[in-house]
Amino acid sequence: DTEVTQTxxxxxxxxxxxxxxxxxxxxxxxxxxxxxxKAKKPPELMFVYSYEKLSINESVxxxxxxxxxxxxxxxxxxxxxxxxxSALYLCASSLQLHPTSSETQYFGPxxxxxxx
Amino acid sequence: xxxxxxxxEMTATEGAIVQINCTYQTSGFNGLFWYQQHAGEAPxxxxxxxxxxxxxxxxxxxxxxxxxGYSYLLLKELQMKDSASYLCxxxxxxxYGQNFVFGPxxxxxxxx
Numbered sequence: 030d031t032e033v034t035q036t037x038x039x040x041x042x043x044x045x046x047x048x049x050x051x052x053x054x055x056x057x058x059x060x061x062x063x064x065x066x067k068a069k070k071p072p073e074l075m076f077v078y079s080y081e082k083l084s085i086n087e088s089v090x091x092x093x094x095x096x097x098x099x100x101x102x103x104x105x106x107x108x109x110x111x112x113x114x115s116a117l118y119l120c121a122s123s124l125q126l127h128p129t130s131s132e133t134q135y136f137g138p139x140x141x142x143x144x145x
Numbered sequence: 146x147x148x149x150x151x152x153x154e155m156t157a158t159e160g161a162i163v164q165i166n167c168t169y170q171t172s173g174f175n176g177l178f179w180y181q182q183h184a185g186e187a188p189x190x191x192x193x194x195x196x197x198x199x200x201x202x203x204x205x206x207x208x209x210x211x212x213x214g215y216s217y218l219l220l221k222e223l224q225m226k227d228s229a230s231y232l233c234x235x236x237x238x239x240x241y242g243q244n245f246v247f248g249p250x251x252x253x254x255x256x257x
């Protein structure tokens with residue numbers, strides 16, 4: 030099973046709403062990532078978790094709040110978002126944060142978020 | 146700083162060969178990855194290079210020259226389904242672990 034799943038697939042929310050994006054993998058990977066991707070742009074790294082601890086926060090606004098409740102799950106809590114936050118949010122995982130080989134990241138299908 | 150450059154768009158004909166170039170200037174280097182991404186879908190892994198030379202995988206090959214900060218992805222016997230964006234990504238390490246930096250992507254259109 031080399032699958033990373035994400036829910037929901039699509040999300041429309043207002044600027045005052047609170048919502049959460051979910052990501053799950055059962056590959057035994059211990060590093061998990063959140064990326065934001067705008068149309069026709071490459072993915073931009075937001076957060077990295079390693080062994081359920083936040084490892085990297087790429088200066089993301091506090092209206093995005095990540096959570097890693099266990100080694101298989103990664104959440105992204107959203108609150109008071111702006112229309113410019115509309116994008117595809119991709120979750121990815123890799124075996125570990127300090128690989129020694131050709132190990133890659135596996136991406137989920139993404140959540141397409143629209144903020145009105 | 147980190148800078149990765151790719152052509153924005155390319156067009157090729159079904160059955161042909163196309164080469165997508167990637168140049169990079171990064172503070173560190175621990176491997177270069179190529180991903181394919183169809184519109185609205187997640188990137189999928191195509192190839193990996195960490196040493197200089199050519200890696201071949203079926204219809205896809207990838208080349209790396211570390212001294213030149215240069216890589217290319219070669220797609221042979223193009224098929225319509227190869228129409229997608231192709232992302233070059235450099236893996237770097239910092240105090241926290243591995244970090245993937247993506248290039249802007251090349252949108253490839255395969256015409257009949």
